[in-house]
Amino acid sequence: MTRSIERVAAVGTAPERVDGRAKVAGKAPYAYEHPVERPAYAHPIQATIAAGRVRGIDTARALAVDGVHTVLTPDNAPPLRRGQDAELEILQAPDVAFRGQIIGCVVADTPEAARHAADLVAVDYERRDHDVTLASDRPDLYRPGEVSHEADTEDGDVDAALAGAAARVEAEYRTARNHNNPLEPHTTVAVWDADGLTLYDSTQGVHSLRSAVAEVFDLDESRIRVLAPYVGGGFGSKGTAHAHVVLAALAAKRMSGRPVKLALTRQQTFTLAGYRTPTVQRVALGADTDGRIDALAVDVVEQTSRVKAFAEQTALPSRTMYAAPHRRTTHRMAALDVPVTSWMRAPGVCPGMFGPEVAMDELAERCGLDPIELRLRNEPDRDPETGKPYSTRNLAECLRGGARRFGWDARPAAPRQTRQGEWWIGTGVASSTYPVHHAPGSAARIERRADGRYHVGVGAVDIGTGAWTVLGQIAADALGVDREDVVVTVGDTALPFASVAGGSSGTTNWGSAIVAAAHGFRARFGDDDPPAGSEHTESAPENPDTERFAMHAFGAQFAEVHVSADTGEIRVPRLLGVFAAGRIVNPRLARSQFLGGMTMGLSMALHEEGVMDERLGMVVNHDLAEYHVATNADVPSVEAEWIDEHDPHVNPMGTKGIGEIGIVGTAAAVANAAYHATGVRVRELPVTADRFLTA
């Protein structure tokens, strides 16, 4: 196993976040707010067809607008290196792969002039019929290549086992197209000078962004610096580089030295910043009379953009959740004329725990079992996918503890039993899980300075997670000093390499690096008062336990749902999540993370759906007025608890990552509770009032 921190003093306490004061005072500079001299402003020109090519662009009216400097088009844009990432290789060819794709850019003295001029650009298109319709019976579905896991798995004889099962559920479940919508839209400030390119960017990974930009501009990474001290949320949408970053850099290149600021509008983020594919999940469960699952099949159909393949690994969580000897999971994709799909909070896992966890609810009913009991009976003692032991798996404790706290025992077994006035009332449960991801290579630098404090530098990014704060807690314990003696700096490629803030892996990767660096620092300079200037940089070592154990966090989500018998309106007065996610470094910050994830899950359950207008090939509700996310008034009570879990294998801190698990399973719990309330089974998200018209 890995070498743990020896003394736990700061870890587990709840200091306030180090970036809190600056944020509440309005003085934390986000990307767009970095002061630069005499900036110019860029505004993208976006395709208004979904498929075809640009035949010609008339920029005369745009160029006539006061303050406009240039209009970049495929005809005049600087060349980029091609062949790696077609999403980023913009303005190199006239082809249009989706509506909203960047086909040009206006650079002007003010954002108003740039935006207005962009609207004045006249584009002549050669249209092709577009195809934006996801359907599970399309003849052209294809099997994606391996991403981090294989696309398909098969063990035993699923069809035979299903045919012989005493209880069976076979149904199709659907999740909607979801848009990340961090509160801060994506922004970039690009500055070229003799040394190279500087980017102030709202990104989840300064180093990963630098690599992507270096690649497409064919630049040495040492000539690019990316800074992101404050980032207004990401939820995956800032985890990979998107085209607007390249556009800002291209525009700045054209402006020879003058900084260029580019802020995507909220509407533009719906097409240019990634989103979660809608999914169709065909789920089959077969069990014996005791509810032991003998067969499991999860066959997923989802979409990807023609311009760049992205495979949402939706069947992944079902591979590790349930013990079943006969099992099959598949992914099939439709390549459509749609914007690029990408990461959104708990990619794969979040949608992938909807179908199976509603199917489990249905199976419980077929078997005459309580849904919690069914889950407990199907707890595997080893990871069903890999055969490895779990480093820790405390799902059962989460389910049992949550049931006690939620008052589950008082629940009537049958649906449609409780009515208060106009409202049908029900409760539901679903399991939650998220893998412990490890990414190699993160490093940390520790320096004792003349102020007597230990300055810890790591190129991590705090997108609101609290990384900045908890890394200081980890460093303090790893160095054996008080937290007040540690100063952490993040968000800059000038700092040692750090992996992206994604996959709930930040604390694991960056924390491990800090622990390694601290131990190395102490080994070099001793435990007592090393002189100012003592400095040590070290990378996180590989953790051999990752090969020996299956590592996942688990949780149980409970929901109470009220459905109006008259209008079908749905209210969720109560959510409870109980999680087993390793050691919690900072309870104050962690609780809000869990609660936020659960609330986003509630939002997914009831509100969130990007509605595709198939004639136009675009999502029509592309703003916050029409794409609804949960408001303060939608969440009367959300509670998050965790069990005290000690996992010596995951990493030196014993942490499993908490950024994503909160959203996993919430929607299934809500849908299951809505069924328990009304007797109406909804297998498609979002769960909307019209589904209950017959209730």
Next chain:
Amino acid sequence: MRVNLTVNGERRRADDVWEGESLLYVLRERLGLPGSKNACEQGECGSCTVYLDDVPACACLVAAGQAEGREVRTVEGLADGDALDPVQQSFVDAGAVQCGFCTPGLVVAAHDLLRREPDPSDEEIREALAGNLCRCTGYEKILDAVHSAAGAR
């Protein structure tokens, strides 16, 4: 055009303002006050909430020219030097801040709520802050922050 207004107690002047320009743009780009955030441009998210003549408004929906001669108070004007306003301090203490992008607007909206209703109920808080979207926190800790600020006043 030129716009004269009072911001956080100081007389300020903005020149070359475009007639359709929002107060939010003037604050952020012309007056060096980026605390109020631009996140939707349509009054849906509340991130740009400021006091306009003592009444909270979305600065993105106020034409700069409409603010001529009026008083604006932004999140930057709530603290007294380094001493945070109790509402701001409560947001930090309660763990109600994550990415922080919704925070300035929320702080102003909560500040206004507590002036009108010194001891609001959960329901009153949720309703009063319904126009301030937060994607990180799930709102629970924001509720705690407002309650604790109410207690601190």
Next chain:
Amino acid sequence: MQGSDAVELVRPDTLEEALAAKAERPGAVPLAGGTDVMVELNYDHRRPEALVDLTRIAELATWSASGGHVRLGAGVPYTRLIDELGDTLPGLAMASRTVGSPQIRNRGTVGGNLGAASPAGDTHPVLLAAGAEIEVASVRGARRIPADTFYTGVKRNALAPDELITAVHVPSAAVPAEQFSKVGTRNAMVIAVCSFALVLRDGHVGAAIGSAAPTPRRVPDAEAFLAAELPWGTDAPLPDSLKRRFGELVAAATEPIDDVRGTAEYRTHALGVLARRTLTWAWDDHRGSVRACA
């Protein structure tokens, strides 16, 4: 610095100046709370030749009550309407409470709602049900347009190009038998999936739907049925059959579409529910007043 197609901002201090400006530039767009117009400007969806800022005109931001009517200036924000006229115009106040967020209610106005004339505007059903009149003015003079004939199409109204909305005249509720209800997908910040208003007054019934037809509209058959069948002047409870029939007549008057907020079928169903529900509440108000008088 500015782009081409310059926009002029006119900031009149008096209504007279505003009307002169509007007469001079019929394409000028009135700007009050900005909740619609500023969005269009921010998005560069429109770039009018001029904007006329109405927020400096004191007389637009006042209201007065006399002779059983309230004259509500077009520039009175929803928040003030709710705070100051909640008892006098309960239906309008109810609808105003459901508009957007506190920030939006602080700026948005009934006049702006009328100017935008969105089928989903929250105050329209109440204005229709209450028999309100919209006062408009131009340099040619003032006139009143009954709410009935004000809404002429999706986001279109009966204003002439040189006219401004100056006020609404709403009969005040001697008996507060006015109800408004709407269905939305969230608990706040809700654009109506559908909405309904009902006003009961001395043998008169006003009822109107929102978000369920190209324009907000009254439902005459349902109104006539109820006016004839209600046991006016008594505090008798209403039979379920009457409520049901009313709901059916309201549902029959809808002409909804499917959109991202809801299906046409759902809207029709939900309006039947809202009709029965508001009738129950409004009749309870009526019964309370009958008992108080007895």
